[in-house]
Amino acid sequence: MARDYYEVLGVGRNASAEEIQQAYRRLARRHHPDVNSDPSAEERFKEVNEAYQVLSDPQTRSRYDAFGPDFQRVPEDVDPGVYARAGGDAGQQRRWWNRAETRPDFDEAGFDFEDLFGSLFGGRRAGGPLRGADxxxxxxxxxxxxxxxxxxxxxxxxxxxxxxxxxxxxxxxxxxxxxxxxxxxxxxxxxxxxxxxxxxxxxAPHPRYRLVGRDIHVDLRVAPWEAALGATVPLTTPGGETKVRVVPGTSSGQRLRLRGEGMLNPKGTPGDLYAKVRIMVPPTLAPRERALFEELAAASDFDPRR
Structure with missing residues (x-):
């Protein structure tokens, strides 16, 4: 049986959208396969991601709250109250049906299970109209x-x-x-x-972008002098080109966060875009470039291995 999505994220059922997003980001960072080598981390990450996809969307969350694990297979027009009266699933309904000793179509309170089964799953009494399958x-x-x-x-x-x-x-x-x-x-x-x-x-897998929920991750390639001196560099995103400020002294591997620049969310908070700095060295050097790098090497006492 699938775990409760609220339990997966470690939040209460009355958690706000912000609390759900914070819990997701904390767990996603902890269990992401890129940073956690535990063999179970990838499966745990997928579980966290699945829970967030459901609970971050108000409409999907409402259906999950009403129907639990069956929220995807219960037809859109089913009333949650009617569903609850059926015990939450067809199996429970059939068990109740079998306990009815005097009238197979009714329980002791006069509840018509066959009509309820029809309202839940699109059917009618035998011989009547039957809703097509999804x-x-x-x-x-x-x-x-x-x-x-x-x-x-x-x-x-x-x-x-x-x-x-x-x-x-x-x-x-x-x-x-x-x-x-x-x-x-x-x-x-x-x-x-x-x-x-x-x-x-x-x-589909993308050569530039990686999605984690609604957050977008992308590499930001910068030249050594841009990282050392600081610069404003262009960055191509799914929404078009934007400018990113690289502060002086930025090292390779640092992440720059662009709040709200991730995947849109019409019903809630959009994701963020994370640009991971990658310092790129020219594959070949012109004579003047080589001379300048040699001069820098001679003048600098910086040791990156300390």
Missing amino acids: QQADLELSVEEAYRGGTRHITLSGPQGPREYDVTIPAGVVEDQRIRLAGQGAQGEGGGPPGDLYFTVRI
Whole structure:
């Protein structure tokens, strides 16, 4: 059974969005495979990331609070109160049904489990209309597409041949987020409505950017003199080019934080962008460059190994 997402992040169920974000960042730094060599760190990092994706989105968090681990498979139009009366799952419902001794369709209080089962999962009594099943497919996006949003034309193959869809991608979607196309799932039976089609977002690996939740990580390449003297250097981000201030004496490996410049979040706080400094040395030196570096080496008493 999946662990409770609040437990994963170590926060209470009434935690604010800021508290959830702070807990996520603390745990992500601790368990990220780049900094933690423990064999279990990667799995723990994925668990933390999954919990944050759900709890950082107010709408998804609300469904999780209402339906628990079943929040993704319970249809959108199910009332949380009705679901709770069913015991939270179909298995519990069937156990109650089997305990009804006198009337198989009702419990002692006159509760109609068959009608409830239909309201939960789209069905009706035998012979009546039956809602079509929900369907799922993966949607791979580049970091830039996920950042900006837009429309993607998708063709899916199926038993009845290929079907085409125009999928509207909200700006700021992240890994495992789902995009719903209402009424585009399997056809219903007996005149019942069709199910829904869900596209699960997958972010393709990128040569420049790495996503951690809604935070974007990127390398910032600087020349030795820019790092030593300080400079304002250009940086290409998914949102376009920006300028980054490198303070004098910056060393390779330092991270510069651009608050709010990560993935957008229409329903909450956007992520941040972290630029990791990489000092780049010219692969070949012109005679004048070599002379200047030799002069610097002779004049400086700096020892980077101390």
